[in-house]
Amino acid sequence: xxxxxxxAVCLIFVAWAKMETVQITYEISSLVEREEQLASDQRRLRAxxxxxxxxxxxxxLAPALGLVAPEAGQVVVVTEDPEALSATLGxxxxx
Numbered sequence: 001x002x003x004x005x006x007x008a009v010c011l012i013f014v015a016w017a018k019m020e021t022v023q024i025t026y027e028i029s030s031l032v033e034r035e036e037q038l039a040s041d042q043r044r045l046r047a048x049x050x051x052x053x054x055x056x057x058x059x060x061l062a063p064a065l066g067l068v069a070p071e072a073g074q075v076v077v078v079t080e081d082p083e084a085l086s087a088t089l090g091x092x093x094x095x
Contacts, residue, residue, distance in 0.1 A: 051057060062068070
């Protein structure tokens with residue numbers, strides 16, 4: 001009798017372990033699918049961002065935003081050399 005109970009308990013444990021394995025396998029498949037979807041979304045969004053940052057796209061938006069090209073003397077070139085920057089700013093300050 002004790003052996004029959006032990007065998008029944010073992011069979012129940014094996015069945016439970018098999019069901020857990022199948023459930024975890026489904027969860028893993030679902031997560032892999034979700035990861036692939038997120039990677040696809042990320043690639044699409046990066047491409048869209050690159051398109052939105054493209055100079056040609058920004059040039060088409062500028063007039064609608066009231067932006068115009070800078071006139072001569074409105075552009076300051078910043079360098080790592082502080083003396084060159086001071087000279088550039090000094091040259092622009094003189095009429």
